[in-house]
Amino acid sequence: MMKCLWLPALLLAAFLNLAEAQAGARICNDTDALHHLAVVLRDRGGWVAQGWQHLHPGECMEAAPRQYQGKFLYFRSESPGYRFRDDSVRFCTAPGRFRIPHGGDCTGENQVPLRFAKASSDQKVLLSKRSAGGAGRAAARGKDPHHLRTGGQHYTAEVIFQGCRLNPRKETATCQFVGDGMELAAQGRLQVSDPLFTYLLGVLRGTSMVIDGEMTSRFGSFGELDLHSVTPRVPGRLDEILHQMQGRWQSERNPLDRFIVSGAVRRASYGGRQMTPEFLSVRTSCEGKARGEGEYLQAWDSLRGSSLCYRIEALTQDRITLVYIPNGIRLDYRRIR
Numbered sequence: 001m002m003k004c005l006w007l008p009a010l011l012l013a014a015f016l017n018l019a020e021a022q023a024g025a026r027i028c029n030d031t032d033a034l035h036h037l038a039v040v041l042r043d044r045g046g047w048v049a050q051g052w053q054h055l056h057p058g059e060c061m062e063a064a065p066r067q068y069q070g071k072f073l074y075f076r077s078e079s080p081g082y083r084f085r086d087d088s089v090r091f092c093t094a095p096g097r098f099r100i101p102h103g104g105d106c107t108g109e110n111q112v113p114l115r116f117a118k119a120s121s122d123q124k125v126l127l128s129k130r131s132a133g134g135a136g137r138a139a140a141r142g143k144d145p146h147h148l149r150t151g152g153q154h155y156t157a158e159v160i161f162q163g164c165r166l167n168p169r170k171e172t173a174t175c176q177f178v179g180d181g182m183e184l185a186a187q188g189r190l191q192v193s194d195p196l197f198t199y200l201l202g203v204l205r206g207t208s209m210v211i212d213g214e215m216t217s218r219f220g221s222f223g224e225l226d227l228h229s230v231t232p233r234v235p236g237r238l239d240e241i242l243h244q245m246q247g248r249w250q251s252e253r254n255p256l257d258r259f260i261v262s263g264a265v266r267r268a269s270y271g272g273r274q275m276t277p278e279f280l281s282v283r284t285s286c287e288g289k290a291r292g293e294g295e296y297l298q299a300w301d302s303l304r305g306s307s308l309c310y311r312i313e314a315l316t317q318d319r320i321t322l323v324y325i326p327n328g329i330r331l332d333y334r335r336i337r
Contacts, residue, residue: 024062024063024064024065024066024068024121024122025062025063025064025073025119025120025121025122025123025124025125026060026061026062026063026123026124026125027039027055027060027061027063027075027119027124027125027127028059028060028061028124028125028126028127029055029056029057029058029059029060029077029127030057030058030126030127030128031057031079031082031127031128031131031133032057032165032167032170032172032174033057033079033080033081033082033133033174033187034054034055034056034057034079034185034222035054035055035077035078035079035082035127035131036051036052036053036054036055036077036078036079036219036220036222037051037052037053037054037055037061037075037076037077038050038051038052038053038075038076038077038078038091038093038114038116039051039053039063039064039073039074039075040073040074040075040091040116041063041064041068041070041073042068042069042070042072042073043101046101046102047074047091047102048099048100048101048102049091049092049093049098049099049100050098050099050100051076051093051097051098052078052093052096052097052098052219052220052303053303054183054222054302054303055077055127057165057174058165063075063119063125064121068121070121071120071121072118072119072120072121073118073119073121074087074089074091074116074117074118074119075116075117075119075125076091076093076114076115076116076117077127077130077131078219079131079133080216080217080224081133082131082132082133083131083132083133084115084117084130084131085117085129085130085131085132086114086115086116086117086130087115087116087117087118088115089115089116089117089118090113090114090115090116091113091114091116092106092108092111092112092113093111093112093113093114094108094110094111094112095110095220096220096304096305097220097303097304097305117130153214153215154213154214154215155211155212155213155214155215155223155225156210156211156212156213157179157180157184157210157211158179158208158209158210158233159177159178159179159184159208159209159210159211159264160177160178160179160206160207160208160209160239160242160263160264161175161176161177161200161203161204161205161206161207161208161209161230161263162175162176162177162178162183162205162262162263162264162265163175163176163205163263164176164197164200164201166201171189171190171191172187172188172189172190172197173187173188173190173197173198173200173201174186174187175187175188175197175200175227177209177211178263178264178265178279178280179211179264179281181221181279181281181298181300181305181307182221182222182223182279182300182305183221183222183223183279183302184211184215184222184223184224184225185222185223185224185225186211186213186224186225186226186227188227196227196229196230199230200230203232205262205263206242206243206246206262206263206264207232208232208233208234208235208236208239209230209231209232209233210230210231210233211225211227211229211230211231212227212228212229212230212231213225213226213227213228213229214226214228220303220305221279221300221301221302221303221305238282238283238284238295239282241282241295241312241315242261242264242280242281242282244315244317245261245280245282245315245320246261246262246263247260247261247335247336248260248335248336249261249320249333249334249335249336250333250334250335250336251331251332251333252332252333252334253332256270256271257270258270258336259333261280264279264280264281265277265278265279265280266278266279266280266299276301276302276303276304277302278299278300278301278302279299279300279302280297280298280299280300281297281298281300282295282296282297282298282312283295283296283297283298284296286298286307286309286325287307294311294312295311295312296309296310296311296312296325297309297310297311297312297322298310308324309324309325309326310322310323310324310325310331311323311325313330317335318334318335319332319333319334319335320332320333320334320335321333
């Protein structure tokens, strides 16, 4: 009961529960761009299509559970500016988080058939072999039926800086921010004439900022920015509370229940199994869920976009007590050194 409240993704489909599988097909993002991944698995004589999962540069995922009996599976990745090389096998997909039994039949609202690539159930797949970037960037983005093009919509927000990934070969950096319950990424060149991204490489994760630019595309809880400026802001009372929550925590009632807060991202685990990351914000109320005196922690599921709300009952250097708003259940955690 307790773990379900704090770990809502515990019982998601197997390919989203990444640490559940220890062997089998492994898909790795060896490109320098975020990809969104869908997988089709054999199940009880039929095919089940599931997606979309964020796969950041350098990350891998186990595409099938340990007990998977099928000899093959199918997958597809989407990323703006990248063209996917498929095997002309069509399955049904949908925007955002989806699971479609009988994945070949597109009968539901907003469902779109896309072509997938085939992989054996014991194969390691590198996305660079299937997803080519560079030329045709605008054309490739325009053909993505699930990627929302925003037309360069102006965007400014208070965010928490989540760090940068450096690509020395291309002399570029990809920097990430969390705000408004979503993750925002911006890529730019490291150059003397425009030192913006060179500056960001030296900024500490968790720094409070105001960003300004144009949102060029959005995919579920992920957005891409053409970044114009970043301005450090003086942390307020709510920022300081989030800063105090940084680090590793363990449930006092159930030691298997743990989480790590890094910047504005929480990565929970149960018995070593990693859950879907959540985007955090400390507020004086939770959207549509709670108002009143005190501070609240709102946590957005990075895949589904849904959120949970907790009242921060107590917070010290070594202890945190959260109260789950719908039913008042108390959750006590202690810091792990």
